[in-house]
Amino acid sequence: MTAIQIETATFAGGCFWCMVKPFDELPGIHGIVSGYTGGHIDNPSYEQVKSGTSGHAEAVQIRYNPEVFPYEKLLELYWQQIDPTDDEGQFIDRGESYRAIIFYHTEEQRQAAEASKQLLAESGKFKEPIVTPIKEASAFYPAEEHHQGFYKKNPEKYKQEREESGREAFINQNWKNR
Structure with a gap:
């Protein structure tokens, strides 16, 4: 019997509270951690990241089984959240x-991300250019515990955040109603 191969994907998409639920509890997903990445401060705090001086972005790191939920499917779902x-x-x-x-961990992920971005650009779905960068993954720092699984711990605040931020309306207008 072969061991399950678990890989890592890292995506920044604005508020990390809103980036967990769409991926959580799907077949092949083995865990999601909210955190910070891409910056120049080791072990940053939420306050440091939020201040915009750390260089870090709020992000989610997803552990997944590519045999069950391929990276390309993660990318499709990611685009629909931002x-x-x-x-x-x-x-x-x-x-x-x-x-x-999009932070890639392997050359294969980089190529898949570039191809996915190109397909989205060529789809004509958006009038403006697709500007989401694709960067090599760097150190990832888990956020403080109260940020982990926020949608489960604070369902009303989570729902309010998605609605008041404009994220829910954007997703409905650009992805669900087409």
Whole structure:
């Protein structure tokens, strides 16, 4: 019997609270951690990241079985959670710490991300250019415990955040109603 191969995907898409639930509890997903990555401060705090001075983006790191849930499917789902035409943050959350970024861990992930981005650009779904960068993954720092699984711990606040941020309306307009 062969061992299950678990891989890692890292995506930044604005507020990390809103990036967990869409991926959580899907077949082949073995865990999601909210955290910080892409910056220049070791072990940053939420306050440091939110201030925009750490260089880090709020992100989620997903452990998955590619035999059950391939990376390409993760990318499809990722695009549907963000505004890929916005390089200054996501929805109501503005600034460096809330930008959307695909962080690749392998050359295969980089190639898949580039191909996926190209397909989205060529689809004509958006009038503006697709500007989400694809960068090599660097150190990932888990966020404080109260940020982990936020949608489960604070369902009403989570729902309010998605609605008030404009994320839910954007997703419904651009992905669910087409």
